[in-house]
Amino acid sequence: MYFAKFKFGVWVLFAMCLIKCSLEFDPADNYLINCGSSTDASVGDRVFLGDSNVNSSVVLSTSQKIWANTSSNSIPASDSSDLYKTAQIFTGNSNYTFSVSKHGRHWIRLHFFPFASQNFNMSVARFSVSAQNFTLLRNFQPDEVTPVVKEYSLNITSDKLILLITPSSGSFAFLNALELVSVPDELIPHSVRTVDSPGSSENLLQQALQTVFRVNMGNTAVSPRNDTLSRHWVPDGTFLRTHNLVQFLSKAQAINYTGSGKTLGQMMFNVYINSWFADKHLELDKLGSPYYLDVAVRDSHSNSLTVSVGTISDGSSYPNAMLNGLEIMKISNSKGFLDVDASLKSSAKVKTGLIVGLAVGVVCIIMILGLACFLVRRRKRTYSNANGNKIEGASEYGYRFSFAAIKKATDNFNESLVIGVGGFGKVFKGVLDDNREVAIKRGNPDSQQGINEFRTEIEMLSHFRHRHLVALIGYCDEQNEMILLYEYMENGTLKSHLYGSDNPILSWKQRLEICIGSARGLYYLHTGSAKPIIHRDVKSANILLDENLMAKVADFGLSKAGPDLDHTHVSTAVKGSFGYLDPEYLIRQQLTEKSDVYSFGVVLYEVLCGRPVIDPSLPREMVNLVEWATKSQKKGELEKIIDPNLAGQIKPESLRKFLETAEKCLAECGLDRPTMGEVLWNLENALQLQEDKASSQGSDDVSLQVDDEQPLQSLPSTRQYSMGSAADIVDISMNTVFSQMRNGTMR
CATH class of the missing domain: 3.30.200.20 (Phosphorylase Kinase; domain 1)
Known part of the structure; x- marks a missing residue:
């Protein structure tokens, strides 16, 4: 599903860093339906009307009206338990038609809990749901353990909305509860800036959105009854990996939304989505005045995504980066799909082929089979x-x-x-x-x-x-x-620009940008699929430069899929290039992503020193670049190892960060090395320092990937949240959200 959506240009929307809210909101349209019931159900101060009690503004068209119910003992206890005691069953194409009193964005919330009734086992139901020109659910089969809420946001521009429910062939559909509620005009922007395509934006007016995650920082959940917009926010505690690097603050009093808050002084930090800047030098000088940031990033076929918030001060111990809440929404693709089952087969094509075969007779069947055999053989x-x-x-x-x-x-x-x-x-x-x-x-x-x-x-x-x-x-x-x-890469290999050719000399800034690009490529390999991909032959000769000197990692002939989540390494024969090989991998034949990190550390020294990794023509103590550079660094003799062509170019702060990163990459024990994400973060920091920008001393990461490595204490701290599958929907208000806050060295 994610690969297909990436292909069709799917986007992901993030509303973060003090999320926008509405204190009091009276929706123009507020349809709450307790499906399959003649009685109303209360959830907090909201009343879901039974099907029989809904007025003429809502019309259900279905082939037959089938209700199902279950005993309350089978339903997990929750605020919404009463909604899941009954269900409306649909055995054929059905639709709800709603009268819309105010055009604009509306939430559609679909509630599912597949209990077993006398005549229907809803855990085997399979169906699709669509509205306007958007497919909200396709070939959907609800979870049979816990209730689930699917939340969507559509911009309705007509006086009616038709919600179409279509059972899959041979199956049926059901709904426990249904909501259609107006959204505050200011909550969803008309367009949003894209972080991975500078200068461009994504128009949201004609797009449908699906909520993927809502996270309340401070390890406290917020239920719909405590949210002024009836949203559900999950706590961040299960996602946060490094609790010791943050502080939790709370404010019981009501939040002042007028902007007249207490002055903090200089609160300035960076915000990242994966390796991209969502905001540079974001400055919050008011405490008590909420601020939100909306950005978009293309969805890769990876199930992982990292959100980082990090300070850029240079040594202050005062916590000056923070995060209150995070929302992640998926944007419909070019075909109007949001939730698509990628394994869905095109049965129509199979049926058509069968009909044609029966119609034209045996001769054509033989021809078709012959053609099929030819295609299979070719494939x-x-x-x-x-x-x-x-x-x-x-x-x-x-x-x-x-x-x-x-x-x-x-x-x-x-x-x-x-x-x-x-x-x-x-x-x-x-x-x-x-x-x-x-x-x-x-x-x-x-x-x-x-x-x-x-x-x-x-x-x-x-x-x-x-x-x-x-x-x-x-x-x-x-x-x-x-x-x-x-x-074709116009400027050849990175190696040819560092030594052994008459190519133009690369400046320090160019070298940093090349290292950053290479790190991005390797980071993608390590995190872009269910299993990490280990390159196994990272070296300067396998980093190519295009006409703009943008770096691209090449030569994947030795690449290998990394370990499963329940394994620490892959046991395999040692392959790679002499001088770049991870000593731990060389000795134990145990391959991990950290083997690539080691090789990349060697490349970093190549970039700094401008000489081969192994040079037998040099004195014995200088033959091996890593040994010579490491010893010289410990002796404080950096002037001996730095490429003379860089004389006077490197600022001390940038050099310190670069060397610190390289040194950590080359740690003997793989567990002591940083991840490629941390390497990337630090190289970007070194570039900022070179450009006279303040250094990020830390970051908080919100991540959709599993990574058990702890960050290095001497490198900028990174904190990650593991959010599981982005296909799940986790349905926070704002007095409650803004009263819970994590404020730490990296927020």
Whole structure:
């Protein structure tokens, strides 16, 4: 689902840092229905009317009216327990039609608890729900353990709203309760700034939103009855990983919303979404005056997301960053889908094919079967190299180029077009028929290792897309060839810009930006899927630079999926490049993401020192870059190791942060190394320091990923929340929310 939504340009909305609220709000439309019941149900001061008591402003159209009920003993105790004793059953397409008295955004809340009645076991129900042009739920099957509320927000521009309920084939649908409530005009902005596309924004007026998370900082839940807008907020305690790095503050008195609060002085901090700035130098100089920040970021196919709030002061121990609440909402994709079952198959195509086959007779059936066999054989194509080794199924990945097209693009592999040589083979610059410049890597078909790397490279780059990973254009597997086509990187390798060539010298700022880009790519690999992807060959030669010197990580032939959540490592044979290998991995053959972190630490020293990792031409004590640089650093002889081309460029604060980061990356024990996310954060901090910007001394992270590593005490503190699956809906007001606050070194 997430990959598909990423493809169609889905967005995620975050309202954070003192969330907007309304003290008193009287909704123009306020429909609360207790489905499948003739009696009303009270939830706090809100009354859900039984189906029989709803006035003519709501019309239910259904093939037959079926009610179901259960005993109260089967329902988990909660404020809303009475809503889940009954349900309306739908055996055919049905709809609720609501009269809308005021145009604008409305909440639609759908309540589900699949109890078993005399005639229906609702845990097996499967159905879809749509409104206007939006699919809210598709092929949905409710959880059979606890009640769930699905909350959506639609901008209604007509006098009626039709909520369509469609059972899946052979199944039925049900609803325990239903809400349609007006939303305050100022709560949802018309457009929102995008953090990963500077200068652009996302128009929300024509989009539907789905609530994913609402989190109240201070480890206190807020129920709908205590929220002026009847929302449910969950506590942050189960998400926060490092409780010792924050302080919890509460304010029992009513919050002053007029802005005349107590002056704090300089409260200034940064806000991050993943590795992107949501806000730089955000300044809150009033306490008691709520502030909110709305930003958007593209959804990757990862189930993880990190929100960080960190101070930028330089050493003050006074807590000067804070967070009161966090909302995460999903925005409908270009097809109007919000909740889509990616495993849903297109049964219509199967039925159509069957009807056509029966109509045209046996001859056409044979032709169709023959064509199908041909396609299957092509998809599962097997071919042998010169040693008889086989590569199966390669054609299921990427775009396949003919060998003739490759020869034409490279002028029949003209040696003058060679731009690189590696263990896999030669890399040629090529030009396709559409005038696209590409890098063409031609492998050695006699190498078993080459075959393995060929397939791994295709698999990895077919499943992962990121601006800081080199993109795979296609491949060729004809005539025992193993050829990969990549986007062409105009400025070659980072290595060639550091030493051994006549390329222009990189400035310190350029080097920092390249390190940051590379770290972003590796961070994405480590967190962008259910299992981390470990590169296993991180080095300066595998970091490529485009025409703007933007860095992209390349060469995934040795990459390997990391351990499951219940394992600490992957046991595997040692592979990589001499000088960059993690000593812990080398000795124990236990691979983790921290092995990439170690290799990246070596790259950081390469960037600073401007020399090879291993240089036998130098005196013995200087041959190994890491050993020499580390010893020199401990002796306080930094002037000996820094690239002379950087003389006078590096500001001391930036150098200190950079060296501190590199040193931690190279810790002997993997547990003592930072994560790539922490490395990235610190490199961005080093760049800020270089640009005369104050340093972030810490951050709070809200994360949708599981990471048991504790942050390093000497690195900026990071705190993460594990929120589970973003497909879940967790349905906070504002007097209650703003009376609960975490205020710490990193909020």
